[in-house]
Every structure is written in structure tokens, then in C-alpha cells.
Amino acid sequence: MTASTPESYLAEWDQRLLDFEESQHVSVFRRGMRNLIRNRLLLSGVILGVLVVGAGVAGPIIVGGDYELINFSNIHAVPFSEDALLGTDHLGRDTATRLFVAIRVSLAVAVGVTGLALLAGLAIGTISGFRGGWTDRSLSGVMDFIWGFPLILVAVLFAGGLGEGLLSVILAVGLVNMAAIARVVRGEVLALSEREFIEAARAGGLSNWRIIRKHLLPNILAPALVLASYYVAVAIIAEAALSFIGLGAQPPLPSLGQMVAEGRNFLQLNHWETTVPGLTLVVMVLSVSLIGDGLRDVFDPRLRHEAKGLES
Amino acid sequence: MRYLANRTVYMVVILAISSVAVFYAIRLSGGDATAARLPASATEADRETLREVLGLNDPIYQQYFTYMGRLLSGDLGNSLTNNALISKMVIEHGRNSIILGAAAFLLVFVVGVPLGMLASVRRNTFMDQGIMSLSVAGMAVPNFWLALLSIWLFASVLGWLPSAGCCEPRQLILPAIVLAAEGTALTVRMTRSAMLENLDSDWVRTLRAGGLSEARVIGKHVFRNALIPIISLAGLRIGQIVGYALIVEVIFGWPGLGQVLVNAVLRRDYPVAQFFSLVLVVMVVLGNWLADLGYLAANPRLRKA
Numbered sequence: 001m002t003a004s005t006p007e008s009y010l011a012e013w014d015q016r017l018l019d020f021e022e023s024q025h026v027s028v029f030r031r032g033m034r035n036l037i038r039n040r041l042l043l044s045g046v047i048l049g050v051l052v053v054g055a056g057v058a059g060p061i062i063v064g065g066d067y068e069l070i071n072f073s074n075i076h077a078v079p080f081s082e083d084a085l086l087g088t089d090h091l092g093r094d095t096a097t098r099l100f101v102a103i104r105v106s107l108a109v110a111v112g113v114t115g116l117a118l119l120a121g122l123a124i125g126t127i128s129g130f131r132g133g134w135t136d137r138s139l140s141g142v143m144d145f146i147w148g149f150p151l152i153l154v155a156v157l158f159a160g161g162l163g164e165g166l167l168s169v170i171l172a173v174g175l176v177n178m179a180a181i182a183r184v185v186r187g188e189v190l191a192l193s194e195r196e197f198i199e200a201a202r203a204g205g206l207s208n209w210r211i212i213r214k215h216l217l218p219n220i221l222a223p224a225l226v227l228a229s230y231y232v233a234v235a236i237i238a239e240a241a242l243s244f245i246g247l248g249a250q251p252p253l254p255s256l257g258q259m260v261a262e263g264r265n266f267l268q269l270n271h272w273e274t275t276v277p278g279l280t281l282v283v284m285v286l287s288v289s290l291i292g293d294g295l296r297d298v299f300d301p302r303l304r305h306e307a308k309g310l311e312s
Numbered sequence: 313m314r315y316l317a318n319r320t321v322y323m324v325v326i327l328a329i330s331s332v333a334v335f336y337a338i339r340l341s342g343g344d345a346t347a348a349r350l351p352a353s354a355t356e357a358d359r360e361t362l363r364e365v366l367g368l369n370d371p372i373y374q375q376y377f378t379y380m381g382r383l384l385s386g387d388l389g390n391s392l393t394n395n396a397l398i399s400k401m402v403i404e405h406g407r408n409s410i411i412l413g414a415a416a417f418l419l420v421f422v423v424g425v426p427l428g429m430l431a432s433v434r435r436n437t438f439m440d441q442g443i444m445s446l447s448v449a450g451m452a453v454p455n456f457w458l459a460l461l462s463i464w465l466f467a468s469v470l471g472w473l474p475s476a477g478c479c480e481p482r483q484l485i486l487p488a489i490v491l492a493a494e495g496t497a498l499t500v501r502m503t504r505s506a507m508l509e510n511l512d513s514d515w516v517r518t519l520r521a522g523g524l525s526e527a528r529v530i531g532k533h534v535f536r537n538a539l540i541p542i543i544s545l546a547g548l549r550i551g552q553i554v555g556y557a558l559i560v561e562v563i564f565g566w567p568g569l570g571q572v573l574v575n576a577v578l579r580r581d582y583p584v585a586q587f588f589s590l591v592l593v594v595m596v597v598l599g600n601w602l603a604d605l606g607y608l609a610a611n612p613r614l615r616k617a
Contacts, residue, residue: 145326148600150555153592160577160585161337237454244456245562245574260460267464278457289452 005205013204014214017197021219042294048287052280056107059100067098068252076270087272089262095276098254102277105166105255106284110235113170117177118228124178125185126212126220130193140186146179151234155242164247166239173238177231184227188220222295229292233285240281256281319604323597330593335376338586383587392581401572401584402591408478409568412487412561413553419492420499420549425542427496428503432511432538433530443500450497455556459490459563476565487564491556495549499542506538544610547603551596558592 071092155172242248243257263273388398467475558570576584
């Protein structure tokens with residue numbers, strides 16, 4: 001559209017289309033928000049999530065202490081013993097202090113990486129689905145290629161190339177999750193592109209960018225968010241699993257998987273060194289899964305099969 | 313048939329690209345390959361000679377073709393850590409991996425499909441909810457955590473099974489179950505929804521109206537139709553199992569390809585890491601190709617195209 005088109009004309013078109021979308025129940029976002037409070041899955045997930053995030057954010061401030069501090073005079077302490085709320089590990093390091101830092105590491109990796117993967121996946125999927133033709137073929141070819149490999153294998157390859165550490169985990173998780181999100185977004189965009197209101201928007205002379213921004217993105221945002229919450233869980237598990245086998249977070253930086261691995265050798269002596277980080281991990285994954293399932297029920301029941309069909 | 317040809321060409325292209333990617337990735341990290349082979353006292357001239365001998369001074373694309381040529385002639389080189397022949401290692405550890413992988417693969421379907429059927433036939437009963445809750449748990453619990461729990465319960469507390477090792481049948485049980493857990497949970501869900509989709513269809517109502525017994529309707533007709541999507545996606549389970557084997561083999565001390573690869577990466581044993589990652593990547597690509605073939609078998613319309 002030429003620059004001379006008055007903004008009022010475009011705004012009128014936008015409004016008309018938005019009214020139409022609302023009448024067609026395309027705009028699931030607002031309807032979803034209404035059901036949000038009623039959804040018990042979501043509510044319990046959010047409560048658990050707030051607890052975990054609270055522990056990660058406030059924990060280090062309240063408990064304090066140095067997570068690297070080694071104290072051989074007080075090793076393998078059980079929870080609620082003197083000076084150690086959640087006990088100590090084989091080096092006498094305070095489990096609570098380490099746990100809270102580990103939660104921070106896990107959350108930062110999972111949420112940060114998924115956020116970036118979501119942005120990139122949205123951009124690639126939208127461009128791919130909207131442009132079609134060669135752009136689509138090459139972009140989705142690359143995405144299919146990446147998506148074809150199991151996340152853990154990709155992460156091990158990255159560790160082989162860049163050395164073990166969180167950087168390799170972040171790149172692998174980000175890359176694979178981006179591909180998975182881009183694939184679904186592309187499908188959604190293709191489906192939406194055939195709807196009347198997109199055709200109407202083109203007929204009304206709205207620019208591509210305007211159509212994408214005002215009419216496509218709001219409609220794929222809800223399914224994309226549901227998908228993203230699922231991939232946060234995938235990222236948490238992947239980071240923990242890789243740290244468990246020694247390819248993720250490197251000591252002295254604690255991580256849940258690494259704490260489980262270290263405590264594993266002392267299961268008979270003091271199982272809390274394993275169970276405390278392990279249960280924390282389960283609660284984190286459970287919380288994110290509940291939020292994801294709840295969001296999906298609220299926003300987009302169709303996604304049930306798709307999200308579960310994707311491999312981690 | 314064009315679909316089959318397309319997918320096969322695609323598979324070969326993917327194999328070529330990923331072998332280059334793996335080669336470059338591991339070579340990128342190679343650091344100073346001479347450090348592992350020469351004593352610390354070696355002079356720079358010695359190192360340079362060794363680099364020349366190993367071909368490390370050639371352009372990297374040439375190194376790739378040299379490497380591939382040597383692979384094809386069966387010369388895989390030696391491990392840097394214990395000097396073992398990689399060709400021997402891959403046979404020995406490959407066999408272990410195949411035993412574990414095949415056991416897990418079988419479990420996924422032998423356990424997953426009947427449970428999914430049971431859940432669908434007893435829809436919305438206590439049984440259905442129980443099975444579905446288990447399957448949700450199977451997908452939510454990280455498999456390394458499941459592995460630790462099962463070691464703790466069956467090896468430490470009950471003492472029924474060994475906690476790790478290879479390669480007796482008793483030692484296979486726990487790793488196979490843990491490796492199969494997520495795939496089984498997924499298969500239960502897929503079977504249930506595929507069965508339900510067919511159970512609610514018009515043709516099933518027609519069969520029932522025609523007087524066929526419920527057992528016959530379900531066993532002979534619904535089940536067969538429901539099986540199609542599950543079989544067609546079986547190839548994808550291969551990739552999943554290859555990925556998780558990297559974790560499960562390490563935890564259970566099962567000396568398979570995954571365990572060797574992880575150790576090679578941790579010990580910077582590049583020749584081993586290079587070849588074993590290539591083997592796993594090839595397995596995944598072949599698994600995906602099989603999934604494409606399964607998709608073809610399940611969708612006869614594609615055969616004409």
C-alpha cells in the first residue's frame with residue numbers, strides 16, 4: 001500500500017476485521033482469558049510455579065551464604081539439622097543455598113532459551129507460512145532438518161564441538177525448540193492464510209506487515225504460548241539431564257541435575273542430597289506442565305495432539 | 313512411488329549434510345590433537361611433523377573426504393585414551409546398544425498398545441483414568457530421575473535387580489524399562505485417541521447394527537484401523553530412543569554407543585567422539601526415513617502420486 005493511504009482508512013479496516021474475527025471466534029485470546037480463572041489445572045500450576053520462582057528469587061536473599069563454601073566438619077547433614085535448613089552434601093556445602101542457586105540456573109536457562117526460541121520460531125514460522133514459495137521451502141527444509149534430531153544428541157554434539165557447559169546446552173535446546181515452534185507456527189499461519197478475513201485484509205489493501213502484525217500474530221500468539229510452556233518443561237528436563245551426565249553446568253556452579261548426580265553416590269548414607277534437588281525438579285516440571293495443559297485447554301484444545309507428538 | 317523416491321533422496325541429502333556438520337563440529341573443537349599423542353616435552357617441530365602426518369594441515373574439506381574415504385575402507389583409527397581400535401569398539405558397544413534399544417522399542421509397543429486399547433474400551437472409568445494418569449506421569453518424570461528412583465527401589469531397598477552393569481538379562485530390565493517409559497506413555501495416549509476416533513465413527517455403528525459381537529468389532533476392525541497411525545510413527549521412536557540412550561546408558565553403566573560417546577566427549581577423545589556421533593546421527597536419520605516409509609504404508613493415496 002502506498003504511503004498516501006490515510007491512517008484512518010487502515011484503522012477502520014483493522015476494526016472491521018477485528019469485529020469479524022471476534023464474531024468468528026478466531027480471536028481465542030479474549031475468550032481464553034475469561035476461562036483462565038476457572039481452570040483448576042492452570043491455577044495449581046501457577047501456585048507451584050510461584051513457589052518455585054519465589055524460592056529461586058528470594059531464597060538466596062533470605063538464606064544467604066556462599067554456595068561454594070566447603071566445610072568438612074559438617075558433611076552429609078540431614079535437613080533441619082543445626083545451621084543447615086536442607087542439610088549439607090559430601091563436601092559440607094549447604095544444600096539450601098545451592099538449591100536456590102540451582103533453581104535460578106535452571107529457570108534462567110529454560111525460560112531464557114525458550115523465550116528466544118519462541119521469538120525466532122515465531123518469526124521464521126510466520127515468514128515461512130506467509131511468504132510461501134522458495135522462502136518457505138528453504139526455511140522449513142532447514143527447520144525439518146534440525147527438528148529431526150533428538151535434543152539430547154544435538155546437545156552432546158554441541159558439547160563435542162564447543163566443550164561441555166551451559167553454553168552448549170543453551171544453543172542445543174534453543175535450536176531444537178526454535179525448529180519445533182517454527183514448524184507449528186508455520187502450520188497455523190498457513191491455515192489462517194486461507195481464512196476469509198486475511199483475504200479481506202488483502203482486498204482492503206493492508207500491507208503485508210500490517211496484516212501480520214494486526215491480524216495474524218494475535219491469532220497465533222495463544223497456541224504459540226501454549227507450545228512455549230511445553231518447551232520450557234523440555235528445556236528444564238534437558239538441562240538437568242545434561243548436567244546430570246556432566247555435560248551441562250560445570251562445578252562449582254550448582255544445577256539440579258548435577259546435585260542429583262553428586263548425591264547419587266551417597267544414597268544409602270543420606271538420600272536427601274539426591275531427593276531434595278530431584279523433587280524440586282519434579283515440582284518445577286509438574287508446575288510448567290500444569291500451566292501448559294491448563295493454557296491449552298483454555299486457548300486451544302486442538303493443540304493437544306500436536307504438542308504431545310513433538311519429541312524432546 | 314514418487315513419494316518414496318523423494319523421501320529417499322531427501323534422506324541421502326540429510327545424511328551428507330549431517331555428516332559434514334558432525335565432522336566440522338568435532339574438528340572445530342579438536343584443539344591441539346597432538347597434545348594427546350605426544351608427551352608434554354615434545355618440541356614444536358615434532359608437533360608440526362605429527363600434524364603433517366595426520367593430515368591436520370590440509371584444508372578442512374580435504375580432511376573430510378580423506379576421513380570419509382578411510383571410513384569406507386573400514387579404517388576408523390584408534391581411541392586417544394586407550395588406543396583401542398574404534399572398529400572393534402563400535403561392534404562391541406553397538407551390539408550392547410542394539411540389545412537395549414530393541415528391548416525398549418519392543419516394550420513401547422507391547423506395553424503401550426494394549427494399555428491404550430484397554431483405556432479406550434473402558435473409557436471414562438477408573439481404569440481409564442488410572443492408565444491415563446500413569447501415562448501423564450511417564451511423560452512428566454525426567455527419565456534420569458525415574459532411573460534413580462528405580463535403582464533405589466529395586467536395587468537398594470528390595471534388592472531384586474542389579475543397579476548397573478552389563479549384559480545379563482537381569483541387568484537389562486531396569487534400563488530397558490526406563491528407556492521405554494516416555495515412548496510407552498506416548499503410545500498409550502496415541503492408541504487411546506486413535507481407538508476412540510474409530511469407535512465413534514459411523515462405520516463402527518453400522519458393524520454393531522449388523523450384529524457383530526463387540527469383541528469382533530474391536531478386535532478385528534477398530535484395532536486394525538487404530539494401529540495405522542501408531543505403526544506409521546514407530547520410526548520416530550527410534551530417534552527418541554537413540555537420544556535418551558545417551559542418558560540411560562550412562563546412569564545404568566550399560567556400555568553402549570551412547571555411554572562411549574558421552575565419555576569420549578568428556579575425555580576429549582575426538583576420533584571416538586567423531587565416529588560415534590556419526591553412527592548415532594545415521595541411526596536417527598534412518599529412523600526418520602523409516603517413519604516416512606511407515607507414513608507411506610499407512611496412506612495408500614500417496615502411492616499413486
